[in-house]
Amino acid sequence: xxxxxxxxxxxxxxxxxxxxxxxxxxxxxxxxxxxxxxxxxxxxxxxxxxxxxxxxxxxxxxxxxxxxxxxxxxxxxxxxxxxxxxxxxxxxxxxxxxxxxxxxxxxxxxxxxxxxxxxxxxxxxxxxxxxxxxxxxxxxxxxxxxxxxxxxxxxxxxxxxxxxxxxxxxxxxxxxxxxxxxxxxxxxxxxxxxxxxxxxxxxxxxxxxxxxxxxxxxxxxxxxxxxxxxxxxxxxxxxxxxxxxxxxxxxxxxxxxxxxxxxxxxxxxxxxxxxxxxxx
Amino acid sequence: xxxxxxxxxxxxxxxxxxxxxxxxxxxxxxxxxxxxxxxxxxxxxxxxxxxxxxxxxxxxxxxxxxxxxxxxxxxxxxxxxxxxxxxxxxxxxxxxxxxxxxxxxxxxxxxxxxxxxxxxxxxxxxxxxxxxxxxxxxxxxxxxxxxxxxxxxxxxxxxxxxxxxxxxxxxxxxxxxxxxxxxxxxxxxxxxxxxxxxxxxxxxxxxxxxxxxxxxxxxxxxxxxxxxxxxxxxxxxxxxxxxxxxxxxxxxxxxxxxxxxxxxxxxxxx
Amino acid sequence: xxxxxxxxxxxxxxxxxxxxxxxxxxxxxxxxxxxxxxxxxxxxxxxxxxxxxxxxxxxxxxxxxxxxxxxxxxxxxxxxxxxxxxxxxxxxxxxxxxxxxxxxxxxxxxxxxxxxxxxxxxxxxxxxxxxxxxxxxxxxxxxxxxxxxxxxxxxxxxxxxxxxxxxxxxxxxxxxxxxxxxxxxxxxxxxxxxxxxxxxxxxxxxxxxxxxxxxxxxxxxxxxxxxxxxxxxxxxxxxxxxxxxxxxxxxxxxxxxxxxxxx
Ligand SMILES: Nc1ncnc2c1ncn2[C@@H]1O[C@H](COP(=O)(O)OP(=O)(O)OP(=O)(O)O)[C@@H](O)[C@H]1O
Ligand SMILES: [Mg+2]
Numbered sequence: 001x002x003x004x005x006x007x008x009x010x011x012x013x014x015x016x017x018x019x020x021x022x023x024x025x026x027x028x029x030x031x032x033x034x035x036x037x038x039x040x041x042x043x044x045x046x047x048x049x050x051x052x053x054x055x056x057x058x059x060x061x062x063x064x065x066x067x068x069x070x071x072x073x074x075x076x077x078x079x080x081x082x083x084x085x086x087x088x089x090x091x092x093x094x095x096x097x098x099x100x101x102x103x104x105x106x107x108x109x110x111x112x113x114x115x116x117x118x119x120x121x122x123x124x125x126x127x128x129x130x131x132x133x134x135x136x137x138x139x140x141x142x143x144x145x146x147x148x149x150x151x152x153x154x155x156x157x158x159x160x161x162x163x164x165x166x167x168x169x170x171x172x173x174x175x176x177x178x179x180x181x182x183x184x185x186x187x188x189x190x191x192x193x194x195x196x197x198x199x200x201x202x203x204x205x206x207x208x209x210x211x212x213x214x215x216x217x218x219x220x221x222x223x224x225x226x227x228x229x230x231x232x233x234x235x236x237x238x239x240x241x242x243x244x245x246x247x248x249x250x251x252x253x254x255x256x257x258x259x260x261x262x263x264x265x266x267x268x269x270x271x272x273x274x275x276x277x278x279x280x
Numbered sequence: 281x282x283x284x285x286x287x288x289x290x291x292x293x294x295x296x297x298x299x300x301x302x303x304x305x306x307x308x309x310x311x312x313x314x315x316x317x318x319x320x321x322x323x324x325x326x327x328x329x330x331x332x333x334x335x336x337x338x339x340x341x342x343x344x345x346x347x348x349x350x351x352x353x354x355x356x357x358x359x360x361x362x363x364x365x366x367x368x369x370x371x372x373x374x375x376x377x378x379x380x381x382x383x384x385x386x387x388x389x390x391x392x393x394x395x396x397x398x399x400x401x402x403x404x405x406x407x408x409x410x411x412x413x414x415x416x417x418x419x420x421x422x423x424x425x426x427x428x429x430x431x432x433x434x435x436x437x438x439x440x441x442x443x444x445x446x447x448x449x450x451x452x453x454x455x456x457x458x459x460x461x462x463x464x465x466x467x468x469x470x471x472x473x474x475x476x477x478x479x480x481x482x483x484x485x486x487x488x489x490x491x492x493x494x495x496x497x498x499x500x501x502x503x504x505x506x507x508x509x510x511x512x513x514x515x516x517x518x519x520x521x522x523x524x525x526x527x528x529x530x531x532x533x534x535x536x537x538x539x540x541x542x543x544x545x546x547x548x549x550x
Numbered sequence: 551x552x553x554x555x556x557x558x559x560x561x562x563x564x565x566x567x568x569x570x571x572x573x574x575x576x577x578x579x580x581x582x583x584x585x586x587x588x589x590x591x592x593x594x595x596x597x598x599x600x601x602x603x604x605x606x607x608x609x610x611x612x613x614x615x616x617x618x619x620x621x622x623x624x625x626x627x628x629x630x631x632x633x634x635x636x637x638x639x640x641x642x643x644x645x646x647x648x649x650x651x652x653x654x655x656x657x658x659x660x661x662x663x664x665x666x667x668x669x670x671x672x673x674x675x676x677x678x679x680x681x682x683x684x685x686x687x688x689x690x691x692x693x694x695x696x697x698x699x700x701x702x703x704x705x706x707x708x709x710x711x712x713x714x715x716x717x718x719x720x721x722x723x724x725x726x727x728x729x730x731x732x733x734x735x736x737x738x739x740x741x742x743x744x745x746x747x748x749x750x751x752x753x754x755x756x757x758x759x760x761x762x763x764x765x766x767x768x769x770x771x772x773x774x775x776x777x778x779x780x781x782x783x784x785x786x787x788x789x790x791x792x793x794x795x796x797x798x799x800x801x802x803x804x805x806x807x808x809x810x811x812x813x
Contacts, residue, residue: 023653023679025672026696049364053429059422067420092324095317102314137535138528141411141499145516150336152329155321229411232503236324239412243503246415258408265407454645458711461605462718463635463662465628468669472658476649 066249073251074258082245082253089241090260092155093227096237100159101223104166105216111167112174113200119178128171135168144230155236162223162230169222173215174208181207217272224268228261343521351523355511355530361425362507362534365500366493369432374486377437381444388448388474402445405438410496414505425506432497436489447481448474483549491542498531556619557583557722557754558604563613563623565596565603565778573599575778576613581722581754586745588765589758591775592798597758600775601724604756605637606630617722635662638715638753640725640744643707643732646714648700652691655699655710656682659717678717685713689743705736709743716747723748725757729764737761741768762794 029035079086114120114128135143140161147157181204189203231239238257245254295303382388384398414431421427451474459473501509508527515523558581565574573596581587589597603610606625615623622633638659646655660678661669668674674682686692689709699707708728715723725744729737745768748755759765765772766786774782774789774797782793791803 021680021683022676023683023695025654026651046368049368052360053364053425055426056422056424059424060426063420063422070416070420091320095320099314099317099321137495137532139495139499141502142512142528142531145512146340149340149516150333152326154324154326156325156330159321225407225409229409232411232415242412243415246419249419258412262404262407266403452644454641455647457607458639458641458645458714459647459658459661461607461634461637461639461641461724462659462714463631463633464658464669465631465661465666467666468658468661468664471666471670472650472654472661473647476647479649 069249070251070255074255076252077256077259078250078252079256082241082250082256085241085244086238086253086257086260089231089238089257090264092158093224093231093237093239096155096158096162096227097220097224100162100166100227101216101220104163104219104223105170105212107163108167108170108174109212111171112178113204115171115175116178118181118183119204128175132168132171132175135164136172140165140226141230141233144233144235148234153234153236158227158230158235158237161235162226165226166219166223169219170212170215174212177208177211178204214276217276221265221268221272225261225265340521344525346522347525347529348520348522349526351526352530355508355527358501358508358511359530359534361428362497362501362509363494365425365428365432365497365505365507366490366538369429369497370436370486370490370493372429372433373436373440373489376433377440377444378482380437380441381448382470384441385445385448387451387453388470398441398445402438402441405434405436406442407438408435410435411499411503414500415503418504423504423506428497428500428505428507431500431505432493435496436493439492440485440489443485444478444482447478447485451477480549484546487542487545491538494538495535498534555582557581557585557617558756559614559616559619560604561614563600563603563615564611565599565608566611567608572611573778574603574610577778577780579756579773579780581756583721583754584749584752586748586755586757586768586770587773588769588771589756589773589775590760590762590765590797593760595775596778597775598726601639601726601756601758604722604724605634605639631662635718636721638718638720638723640708640711640715640723640728642727642730643704643711646699646702646707646710648698650699651695652686652697652699652702652710653682653695656686656695656713656717659714662718682713682717685716688747689713704732705740708732708736708740712740712744712747716751720753723753723755725755727758727760729759729761737764738767744768762789765789 027035029038111128111131114124115132117125120128143164144157144161147160151157151160185207186199186203189199194202227237227239228242229239231237231241232243234240238261242254242257245251245257380398380401383390383394384402386395389395389398410431413434414427417427417430417434421430455477456469456473459469464472497507497509498512499509501507501511502513504510508531512524512527515521515527558579560577560579563574563577563579564572566572577600579587589600591597599608602608603623604615606622610623613623614621617633617636622630625633647658650658654672657672657674657678659682660674663678664674683695686695689712691706691709691713694702694706699710702710711728723744728740728744732740741764744755744757747753757769766789769786772782772784772786772789773780774793776797781796782789784793794803795801
């Protein structure tokens with residue numbers, strides 16, 4: 001059965017004056033030359049980028065049996081051989097995570113108020129925004145390097161690193177939240193003659209509280225994940241254990257650590273998701 | 281209830297006596313946990329070093345300022361590598377994450393078992409940090425840019441796929457049904473009914489992740505996976521702090537630039 | 551009219567949703583070419599379900615449904631799609647793909663006839679494109695082809711939806727509350743357009759409507775559905791107040807007294 005021709009049906013009330021017009025989808029870049037240049041530029045970049053990768057095929061081939069070993073290690077994770085190190089690393093990670101989140105949240109509240117356009121202005125605003133910008137720009141691990149130099153190896157440097165990360169993260173998002181707050185509610189409290197702290201507690205806090213808890217819980221997840229890597233540069237936590245086991249090719253023990261990380265991340269994610277749902 | 285009679289007047293209190301008790305117990309417990317955490321960390325800390333920190337910091341700062349502009353010449357190549365690690369890694373991740381997201385979304389998955397597998401893959405990818413993936417791939421592939429790309433890719437797949445499948449689950453069903461009703465094949469339902477709806481979040485998520493990956497690709501070098509992190513590691517180990525500050529300035533500029541680009545692109549597609 | 555005149559023949563159509571109670575309790579409906587049938591009934595009566603069972607968007611549980619004599623219930627895969635492209639469906643105004651242009655939305659009516667890669671590249675046969683242009687002109691949207699669908703008003707969107715369904719060159723048109731969320735004037739215009747186009751192409755139409763006035767005005771025949779059973783069937787003139795009470799439940803159907811109270 002041949003498909004009925006769309007042109008022959010419908011619209012019978014018309015004369016056949018609609019000649020065969022063609023149609024093309026409108027392009028994102030209307031100018032054909034600019035469009036071609038964009039495609040060409042993209043292709044050229046890809047070619048050059050791939051060409052300058054410097055792939056060492058021999059070395060990669062040598063990695064294949066090791067990869068097999070790792071994968072098999074992953075199926076038989078070994079929790080016992082390095083059991084002591086693993087437990088110690090995890091306790092360190094968890095304590096760093098909890099403490100840094102609590103301290104970070106506490107510090108980020110005044111910072112966020114100072115970085116919100118509707119509460120602060122002038123130098124206070126600028127200083128708060130700069131603190132946020134700097135602590136957000138550099139990756140945690142890079143910040144950790146400096147704190148390790150300053151405070152020595154160990155979880156304290158890690159703790160400070162995570163606090164800085166938390167403050168930058170929460171400071172920015174909370175400031176945005178505060179800026180989006182209903183001004184009427186704040187005005188209403190201000191109209192009762194309340195002082196600034198009272199305005200904050202009765203006018204602002206109820207509005208941002210659910211979001212603050214949500215973000216804090218979200219940051220708890222992130223801090224745990226981060227705590228698993230800053231150990232690589234000597235800032236304590238499970239990351240130190242992990243990089244040691246990996247560097248010694250103890251894949252079964254490394255797999256054990258990774259499995260535990262995944263399980264804990266899953267757990268915290270579900271728990272924090274549950275709490276956030278209950279709250280909002 | 282919070283309001284009770286007392287000497288014939290109504291007394292309002294925020295919480296019932298039992299509620300107050302539970303609240304106090306909760307706070308006490310939380311405080312105890314925090315104190316325990318603090319002691320745990322304090323045990324692992326050499327406080328002499330911490331007490332010395334302000335001098336270390338002042339010393340560090342003095343050595344870092346001013347940055348060494350002459351060092352810039354060495355940094356062009358690592359910089360190029362860094363951008364490539366982020367960009368190629370993101371492209372590969374997007375290619376893998378799109379099908380994964382459709383397998384993981386409730387409304388497009390072919391089978392619940394497939395969905396669970398896809399979700400497991402997404403969670404594994406997301407739970408493991410880029411740096412850990414990097415350590416792994418340096419061991420497997422040897423040091424270099426390829427390990428960095430692989431690490432960025434593996435971490436980003438889960439991130440992109442998660443946000444994307446959530447977007448797919450939120451699409452409007454009526455347009456999709458309308459396409460089905462015209463007799464379109466499953467592929468056409470996907471490309472005409474679903475793709476256009478998730479396209480903005482698809483671009484937004486990809487560019488957002490690229491922005492994050494620029495940041496991440498500056499550190500994978502710390503474990504040997506290429507990019508400017510290699511230089512950073514070398515300079516830190518050699519205590520050449522003016523070189524370190526040069527690198528920090530470069531990283532700062534790069535991150536600010538990538539953030540600007542990603543913000544512009546996201547604005548353009550919405 | 552010839553013997554091939556019976557477009558649709560539904561017998562004992564039943565539908566239960568998974569784990570739920572039965573929603574349609576054995577419906578019998580016949581439809582001739584060129585006939586405009588309206589289904590009315592309270593919310594939840596099963597009107598949408600009925601239409602969806604016909605073109606297989608939801609699988610029917612039992613019964614038979616013949617399109618020009620051929621059974622279409624229980625078809626699967628390519629056969630199902632081949633049947634669907636002979637049945638146009640018009641939804642509420644929001645069932646356009648927002649981020650596609652008007653032309654892409656209209657051309658999607660040809661997807662059943664077009665291969666995947668051609669449709670991916672938006673390469674439709676010239677005849678389809680010409681047909682789409684003609685339909686756009688016919689529904690009063692000339693020059694709108696490159697407008698994105700989310701930049702249209704509700705009435706314009708519905709016209710695009712109509713063009714999309716008609717570009718399928720259907721034999722049967724299923725229409726589900728085409729005037730929901732439209733103002734009264736636009737609603738009448740849309741109904742009139744539907745009626746005209748159905749007549750021009752000798753189409754059989756089943757339309758679900760909530761507006762009894764519109765139903766009376768534009769249909770040849772009306773079916774009243776209540777809780778999955780047909781409780782009324784007849785010409786618009788036969789739809790009395792007592793029949794309305796059978797369909798919707800007891801209610802004062804006069805319009806003047808309400809005005810009296812407010813006066
Ligand atoms: N996907 C589904 N799963 C389960 N039950 C459904 C589903 N869709 C509809 N139903 C149920 O089937 C019954 C009929 O629904 P249907 O949408 O056909 O009613 P309707 O007459 O179109 O109502 P309305 O006028 O509000 O559109 C309702 O009780 C509804 O709850
Ligand atoms: Mg309905």
